[in-house]
Structures are given as structure tokens and as C-alpha cells.
Amino acid sequence: MPRSFNIQNKVGLLGACLALAGADAQAGPPWRVDGGFPTNWSTLTVETRTLGQNLHFLHASGGNSLALSGPDGTVLVDPELAPAAPRxxxxxxxxxxxxxxxxxxxxxxSDHSGGNAFFRRRGAIVIAQASARARIAAGGHSIYWNQTSPPGAPDALPTLTxxxxxxxxxxxxxxxxxxDDPSHTDTDSIVYFHHANVVHTGDIFLTRLYPYVDVPAKGTIDGYFPVLDRVLAMIDDRTIVxxxxxxxxNKAGLQAWRDMLKIVRDRVAGRIAEGQSLQQILAAHPSREYDDLWASxxxxxxxxxxxxxxxxxxxxxDWQPKR
Ligand SMILES: [Zn+2]
Known part of the structure; x- marks a missing residue:
């Protein structure tokens, strides 16, 4: 069972495809340009990697997917963006x-649940936390991503909550x-495969991308720590994360992410407690030493x-990034 990877896949959120780096207001280089999600739907390449017996990592366009196959049928975690589902x-x-x-x-x-309808039409049961179903059904507008999601069609909704x-x-x-309680959103699930020793964290953990805390969906930075600590306590040094x-x-990567979040969170909290304004806090650049790895x-x-x-x-x- 391979335990190390070098998968160069795109990272991104919610399908917002950005052309230019948003230069930091204070100083420093333009941050790494992340091309967002590929949209060449008919020729889209799907990264596939075996993680263990009948368990595969896949990435097409959207979030990362996992597939566990076998006689009971395949379990697919995160069906990615809707147009990527056929690929x-x-x-x-x-x-x-x-x-x-x-x-x-x-x-x-939608970059995690967009393929729901495609797989439901082929007979799949779609499992999600109850709030995820409600939010897919409601649709909405993201000011941050400048993107509107229409209310989910009936066949795009989870069937088992x-x-x-x-x-x-x-x-x-x-x-x-x-x-757990809200962190990235109020709809998040952790998916743990006990025998394979593989855990899918959803967007509570990202590599090479700062978190997007979906505040309008009740996301909150302080929610990250209890759930990350719960996952860290569950897994070991051989777990694929x-x-x-x-x-x-792996566990060390998840721990480094958790530590970075906590340090930057505590720096911001300290300055708020001192009565500093948002502009003053931004000028202090509290994430400085982490930007090369995680900023984009x-x-x-x-x-x-x-x-x-x-x-x-x-x-x-109602913050919008400089783009
Ligand atoms: Zn997300």
C-alpha cells in the first residue's frame, strides 16, 4: 500500500476561476496563481491512484474524491463539479x-456535491449531513467567490441524511x-475508512491553500480546532489523510495545518483584544511566514x-478578495 504521494492536482474552491493573482495590500510578491478548476469537460484528465485494496483516490475537477469498490457496489466520496461527473x-x-x-x-x-444528480440518476444513494441537504436545496450567492448557486434540483439533493x-x-x-460543530461550513463531514486507514477531511484541511471559512454558512475558525483534534486523535502515522x-x-501534514491555523488565529485574536482595527491587523501581516506555502x-x-x-x-x- 503506497504511503507517499506526489500528486500535482489543482486546488480551488467553489468553481471560481481566477485569472490574476490578488496582490497583497501590504507588501510581498503576488501570491501563487492557482488556475482554479479545469473546465475542458470533454477532455478532462482524471488523476487516479490506488490507496489500498479496492480504494482509489481520484481527482477530475473540483474537490478530491475517494472510491471504494467491491461486491456491495462502489462508495464514492465527493462527486466533484457536475460537468466532471461523466469523466x-x-x-x-x-x-x-x-x-x-x-x-x-x-x-x-458544488465542487464536492455537484455530481450528485448524475450518480443519483444511476441509482446511487447520496449521503450527507442534514444541513448539507438544506443548503444544496436552498442555493445562494457567495459574495467572496462572486458566484450564485441556484436552488438544487430535486435529483441533486442527498437522499439519506x-x-x-x-x-x-x-x-x-x-x-x-x-x-462536528461548524468549521469550514455547518455541513461538514469527516469520512474515515477504518481498515484502509484513510480519512477524507473535506475542506476542513487543504494542502497549499489557506482555508476558506464560509462565514455565511456559519463557518468559524474556532470550529476547526475541535474537529481537527478529533481527527488527529483517531489516526496514526500511517494514515493517509x-x-x-x-x-x-498524512498526520504530520494535518498537524502542521492545525498548528498554522492556531498560531495565526491567536495572533489576530491578540490584536483584537488590544483594540486594533482590521486595517492595523492586516498591516501587521500575522500570517507572514506561512504565506509561501499556503497563500494563493x-x-x-x-x-x-x-x-x-x-x-x-x-x-x-462581505469581503471580496482583490482579483
Ligand atoms: Zn468547501
Missing amino acids: LLAALQKIGADDVRFVIDTHYH FDRRIDLHVNGEDITIFH IPGHGTPS NRVGPDDFVVMIYQSLTGKRL
Whole structure:
């Protein structure tokens, strides 16, 4: 079972495709340009990698996917953006995993749940936390991403919902899906494959991208720590940790992410406690030493700090990144 990876896949969120780097207001280079999601739907390449017996990592366009195949049918975690679903199915066919019986959405964002309708029409049961179903059904507008999602069609909605935890016992695997208090959104699920020792974190963890805290969907920076600590306590040094976007990682990578979030969060909190304004906090550049690794045009240093500031103060700033 391979335990190290070098998968160069695109990272991004919600399908906003940006052309230019958003230069930081204070100083420094324009941040790494992330091209967002590929949209060459008919020729889209699907990255596929075997993680263990009948368990595969896949990435087409959107979030990262996992597929567990076997006699009970395939379990697919995160069916990515809707137009990518046919390519995802073609990739699943190549590895003998196209009998998709269960889809699990790690959260409501369309880059993770967009393929729901495609797989539902082929007979899949779509499992998600109850709030994810409600948010997909409602649709909405993201000021941050300048993107509108229409209300979800009936066949795009999850068919089986849960509140805190549900377990799936198929193909000789025990899969625990659990939801904690809001962090990235109020719809997030962690998906843990016990025997394979693989966990999909959804967007609670990203490699090479600062978090997008979906404040309008009740996301909050302080919610990240309890759920990240819960995952860290569950896993070991051999666990493969699949982030919502970016390269598969491990416990050390997840710990480094958690530590970075906490340090930057605490710096912002300290300055708020001193009575500093948002402009003063931004000028202090509290994420400085982490920017080379995690900042990009999609979530730059200022964007990250503003999301923390909004979380801690309860202020809604309707912030839009400089693009
Ligand atoms: Zn997301």
C-alpha cells in the first residue's frame, strides 16, 4: 500500500476561476496563481491512484474524491463539479468501480456535491449531513467567490441524511461519517475508512491553500480546532489523510495545518483584544511566514485574516478578495 504521494492536482474552491493573482495590500510578491478548476469537460484528465485494496483516490475537477469498490457496489466520496461527473464515471469504469451505489458529500459546496444528480440518476444513494441537504436545496450567492448557486434540483439533493454520525459497512470496510460543530461550513463531514486507514477531511484541511471559512454558512475558525483534534486523535502515522483540495497528506501534514491555523488565529485574536482595527491587523501581516506555502490568489493572506477577524468578532464584512 503506497504511503507517499506526489500528486500535482489543482486546488480551488467553489468553481471560481481566477485569472490574476490578488496582490497583497501590504507588501510581498503576488501570491501563487492557482488556475482554479479545469473546465475542458470533454477532455478532462482524471488523476487516479490506488490507496489500498479496492480504494482509489481520484481527482477530475473540483474537490478530491475517494472510491471504494467491491461486491456491495462502489462508495464514492465527493462527486466533484457536475460537468466532471461523466469523466469521473469513465475513470471509475477503467478501474472496475463504476457501479456507484453510495455517494457521500463531505459538505454542500458544488465542487464536492455537484455530481450528485448524475450518480443519483444511476441509482446511487447520496449521503450527507442534514444541513448539507438544506443548503444544496436552498442555493445562494457567495459574495467572496462572486458566484450564485441556484436552488438544487430535486435529483441533486442527498437522499439519506444524518445529524452527527452514520456508519456504512460495505465491501468488508467500516466507514464512519461524522459531523462536528461548524468549521469550514455547518455541513461538514469527516469520512474515515477504518481498515484502509484513510480519512477524507473535506475542506476542513487543504494542502497549499489557506482555508476558506464560509462565514455565511456559519463557518468559524474556532470550529476547526475541535474537529481537527478529533481527527488527529483517531489516526496514526500511517494514515493517509485526503484533504478537500490538494495533495494527499498524512498526520504530520494535518498537524502542521492545525498548528498554522492556531498560531495565526491567536495572533489576530491578540490584536483584537488590544483594540486594533482590521486595517492595523492586516498591516501587521500575522500570517507572514506561512504565506509561501499556503497563500494563493484564491485565498490570500488578507483574505485569511479577514475570515478569522469575522469569525472572532461576529462582524459580517462581505469581503471580496482583490482579483
Ligand atoms: Zn468547501
